[in-house]
Amino acid sequence: MFEQFKTRATGVGAEVHRVVTCRDAVDFILGFLKKEGVSDLSGSYAVWADGPFLRGVDRELLKQVPGLSLEVTRERAAQAKIGISEMSFAVADTGSLVQDQSAVDQRLASSLTGIHVAVVPSANMVSDKTALFSRISPKTSRYIAFITGPSRTADIERVLTIGVHGPERLIILFVDELGGAA
Template identity: 50%
Template sequence: MFELFKARAEAVGAEVHRVPAAAVLGKVVEIVGRERTSDEPGGRAVWCQGRIGQGLPDPGALAWSIPGLSFEVTRERAAASRVGITEFDWALAETGTLAQDATDPRLRLASTLPETHVALVRTSTILPDLECLLVRIDPRRLRYLALVTGPSRTADIERVLTIGVHGPRKLVVVAVDDPEETP
């Protein structure tokens, strides 16, 4: 199912990588390094850690490898960041869409305000389609479902497409295999 998800996500402008769990930090450092983050406003990075990030080194130890990185996600910090890193709960193979319980506003800030969004998702949570996702959701618990398909895009009445007007200009998906999975 990963290959279908990758093909569909790339078709709408996302960049997609697949890594084993042990390599996720190295891949994130590589991706963020290409964006040339710094501790200057407009050049920073914010990371709203979730379950995938729990196995990573102490946040202070990451500062040397990602300049300007903060795990404290505020509106001001996210707005001054070039890169936002978040984790998604599911992915939909049929459309190349990422899905996230974004009830926590920090997730929305880190995924929408920076110009580059790095989205981490477990390959084991790639579902065939939206219908399969909807049967897994408890609307009494989940207050804000975010669905992301490619970088932000909009077109005017003359059909002139513009990327990044209402969100990130670039979406980079890192699909993370659980230790027992093999690609």
């Protein structure tokens, strides 16, 4: 299923990676932030939305990263280059990510930044929407978001523009050690 997801997601412009441990995921993200030049300058910030994965990370280590904020506000996210958030599920047949984004910081980190890094438990990959809706219910989830690739739109002449209504880049990081939802 992972290969099918990766094929679909990369087909719409996402970058897909997979690591075994949570420590590998932190190393990947910190390396990515460094490579992308995250700093204390406006337009070079990174914001990381709260979630189960982040709660298990050494925050003192993260506080040492210049330009990285664990407090996601509308203003900070709008000035950030990179937003990091957690996704609940991945749908293999469409290459889509799914999250109940009732928490405002999740929406801000995934939609206002130029680059979105999505952390996903590998065990929460499902084959299709039917399988997804057997695990979540729109009746109990207030704000279900489906994200398929970087933001894109086209005008009447079919001129494609990337990043108009959201991030220009989507980096998806599957983490095997995270397990999955019940």
